[in-house]
Amino acid sequence: MHSLLDFLLRHGYVVLLVWVFAEQVGLPVPTVPLLLATGALAGAGRLSFFASLFFCVLAALAADTIWFQLGRLRGIRILQLLCKISLEPDSCVRRTEGVFSKQGARSLLFAKFLPGLGTVAPPLAGIFHMRRRRFLLFDSLGALLWAGGYLSLGYVFSGEIERIAERASALGGNLLILLIASFAAYIAYKYIARRRFLRELRIARITVDELKKKIDAGEELVIVDLRHSMDFEADPETIPGAFRMDAKELEEKSDPLPRDREVILYCT
Amino acid sequence: MALLLRKKGVKRIRPLQGGLHAWRERGYPLVTAVLS
Numbered sequence: 001m002h003s004l005l006d007f008l009l010r011h012g013y014v015v016l017l018v019w020v021f022a023e024q025v026g027l028p029v030p031t032v033p034l035l036l037a038t039g040a041l042a043g044a045g046r047l048s049f050f051a052s053l054f055f056c057v058l059a060a061l062a063a064d065t066i067w068f069q070l071g072r073l074r075g076i077r078i079l080q081l082l083c084k085i086s087l088e089p090d091s092c093v094r095r096t097e098g099v100f101s102k103q104g105a106r107s108l109l110f111a112k113f114l115p116g117l118g119t120v121a122p123p124l125a126g127i128f129h130m131r132r133r134r135f136l137l138f139d140s141l142g143a144l145l146w147a148g149g150y151l152s153l154g155y156v157f158s159g160e161i162e163r164i165a166e167r168a169s170a171l172g173g174n175l176l177i178l179l180i181a182s183f184a185a186y187i188a189y190k191y192i193a194r195r196r197f198l199r200e201l202r203i204a205r206i207t208v209d210e211l212k213k214k215i216d217a218g219e220e221l222v223i224v225d226l227r228h229s230m231d232f233e234a235d236p237e238t239i240p241g242a243f244r245m246d247a248k249e250l251e252e253k254s255d256p257l258p259r260d261r262e263v264i265l266y267c268t
Numbered sequence: 269m270a271l272l273l274r275k276k277g278v279k280r281i282r283p284l285q286g287g288l289h290a291w292r293e294r295g296y297p298l299v300t301a302v303l304s
Contacts, residue, residue: 077289204281204282204283205282205283205284205285206282206283206284206285207285207286207290208284208285208286208290208291208294208296209294211284211291212294212296225288226269227288232301235288236300236301237288237292237298237299237300237301238288238298238299238300238301239288239291239296239298239299240297240298240299242301244301250269250272250273250276257273257276257278259277259278259279259280261280262280262282263273263278263280263281263282264282264283264284265269265270265273265281265282265283265284266283266284266287266288266291267287267288268287268288268289
């Protein structure tokens with residue numbers, strides 16, 4: 001933490017701008033410690049609270065606007081790109097779609113507090129053609145609440161954070177190395193587990209030609225359209241014989257599908 | 269989703285390569301469904 005404070009003091013607001021932008025674009029960089037540290041520095045009078053807040057909101061808004069525009073231009077396909085970036089893509093996209101369908105624009109106010117969701121909410125707003133002015137209003141307020149909340153926490157507990165930083169400094173650089181190594185190990189674990197599961201699924205994949213032949217041959221298949229209800233409303237066409245079941249229904253049902261048949265899954 | 273199904277005991281899971289987009293691109297038939 002001490003090194004983080006020194007680093008922040010040396011490079012100031014540029015670090016904030018780049019770091020927050022990177023996180024909001026979808027890179028797995030932890031922003032909360034940085035915001036707390038910045039708040040602590042503002043509390044100690046070494047950085048301006050309002051300038052820090054301004055740069056955080058600016059960075060978040062810039063990244064979110066890019067995703068919003070991509071959502072408008074590329075539609076639902078942009079979520080597939082996000083799936084490649086996120087560490088928990090399936091659950092994060094699913095949860096955000098659920099939150100978004102219930103809360104609409106208001107979900108932008110708190111999405112940033114839920115890890116991963118902050119990145120998925122802006123493209124969803126674009127996909128569902130939220131008005132630009134409405135998006136900018138709610139997203140700015142959301143960024144203000146998020147950055148302002150953590151900066152204020154750091155500001156209020158400035159003394160405590162300084163003490164923690166001093167103790168961490170006393171432990172030497174080993175603590176920083178340990179923290180970085182733990183974070184890298186966590187990312188590596190998630191990445192390897194996901195790759196392994198995807199490899200298994202890739203082996204079992206069925207092509208559209210193969211599926212068509214099976215349908216024409218009258219094979220007993222279970223075809224499941226996994227699109228969320230919002231995606232389904234936007235494009236109600238589906239493969240003949242398929243039935244729609246979203247993640248929520250699947251989670252709630254104890255015996256959702258017959259186990260003796262091939263289950264074909266698809267989404268967009 | 270596939271992981272969730274596997275946890276619930278469904279073993280023969282086969283994701284459709286390319287999804288609905290690929291099906292549509294091949295010109296295969298589609299039906300319009302109504303959300304219940």
